[in-house]
Amino acid sequence: MQENHIHSDTTFALRSVAFRVPGRTLLHPLSLTFPAGRVTGLIGHNGSGKSTLLKMLGRHQLPSEGDILLDNQPLASWSSKAFARKVAYLPQQLPQAEGMTVRELVAIGRYPWHGALGRFGV
Numbered sequence: 203m204q205e206n207h208i209h210s211d212t213t214f215a216l217r218s219v220a221f222r223v224p225g226r227t228l229l230h231p232l233s234l235t236f237p238a239g240r241v242t243g244l245i246g247h248n249g250s251g252k253s254t255l256l257k258m259l260g261r262h263q264l265p266s267e268g269d270i271l272l273d274n275q276p277l278a279s280w281s282s283k284a285f286a287r288k289v290a291y292l293p294q295q296l297p298q299a300e301g302m303t304v305r306e307l308v309a310i311g312r313y314p315w316h317g318a319l320g321r322f323g324v
Contacts, residue, residue: 212273212288213238214259219268221254228254231268253294260291 214236221229229251236242244252257263258270261277270277272288280288290311 211238215271215274217269217271219258219265219270221251221258221263222266260289261285262291
């Protein structure tokens with residue numbers, strides 16, 4: 203039997219999450235829950251904090267204040283491998299992948315399950 207790796211029960215919750223840089227607030231305090239198994243759209247003008255929010259959900263930026271939870275656990279409590287098995291993140295600005303095929307790029311996303319040598323992880 204093949205294991206299903208789609209997590210329709212995965213939820214993110216934000217509790218008064220904000221992001222600031224010196225002299226500027228990029229994301230004002232925000233509290234919300236993303237419903238499990240649902241598609242959520244982030245809509246706003248340039249500079250409204252959409253990309254900043256996504257970077258924080260993907261653990262690429264830490265919030266200046268507040269808490270972000272994944273399945274009721276703080277993001278910091280997740281190991282990198284466990285987090286990667288639950289969350290996929292494709293940045294706006296892609297890393298250099300010159301000479302890499304689409305298949306090879308997608309295979310990188312399978313790393314949390316297969317390991318560096320292509321074996322299935324535990």
